[in-house]
Amino acid sequence: MTEDERALRGELIEACRSMNRLGINKGTAGNISLRHGDGFLISPTGIPYDKLTPEHVVAMNWDATFSGDVLPSSEWRFHRDILRARPDLNAVVHTHSTNATAVSILGREIPAIHYSIAAAGGGTIPCAPYQIFGSQELADAVVRTLEGRRACLMAHHGVIAAHVSIARALALAVTVEELATLYLQCLPAGEPLVLSEAQIADVMVKFKTYGQQTPEVQQGLRRAS
Incomplete structure (x- = not known):
């Protein structure tokens, strides 16, 4: 492992811990990936973030092969397929943030209730139809839903935010949760006005x-x- 790769692995670990500090994730429910070399780095499955070391981060190839005995996140399929389909995106952050997940349970997209939604690439944050976690069906649905966008919801599941860097993807995940919170607070008064x-x-x-x-x-x- 080169020093540059070790630094990238450290950045990914710090972002995982930041998700929980920011309140947009709990436990090990979320996961993060980063384009690297001829494949991507991804957080492992089931290891508490405060226990992670650079050696726990998994380097995967586009054909889903990897070395070592640390297993990648169970959601590696949609991470791989997003990065492979979208050369404009280098990092993918997946969270189970509370309010955005609540909107996904309603099966709704987040509409243009605030101008900051444009950070996701358009006037809506769409919601992918439900598919069981870790499946190729979910990966396919997410890639379709993300067309023209940098963020989406997954029905009865959570949030995906992707960008050119981990820092920007993480910031976008925070924005999605803020928008979802505003949307849920507006709904008791009726459908909100949109831009x-x-x-x-x-x-x-x-x-x-x-x-x-x-x-x-x-x-x-x-x-x-």
Whole structure:
């Protein structure tokens, strides 16, 4: 194991622990993967996060083979298939966050109740139909549901958030839970008003220059203003 790979494994372990500290996961219910080399790294099945070491993180190949006697997460199929189908995504975070899972139990998508939903790639966070955990049927349903999106719910199960890095995927998982919380709080008063497709499109453009930027982008913004 190279020092670079050890550092990536450490980043994945820290993200697993962060899920629980952030309150978007409990126990070992969630899992995380990261594109690496000719395959991906993934958290193991059933090992408490505070016990994880870099050696516990499993390096898998696209054909689902791996070395060693530590078993990968039971959800390795949808991690593999998302990363294989979506070259724009490098990390996948799966949680059982309470409110987003509650929305998934209702079989609903999260609508555009707040502009921050655009971080998931569009005006909704859709919900994949129920399939038993760990199955190829679930992986297939998730890949279809994620088309054009970076996050989705899984009916009666939980959340998937994916992005270019673990940090951004984890942040997106937090955003999904916040949106689900808002949605559930609005529902007793009736279906909430939602932003239009045009309004969400404007937000997505705005997000491209949100936060700290490279010097080149900063110069372009100054010229535009």
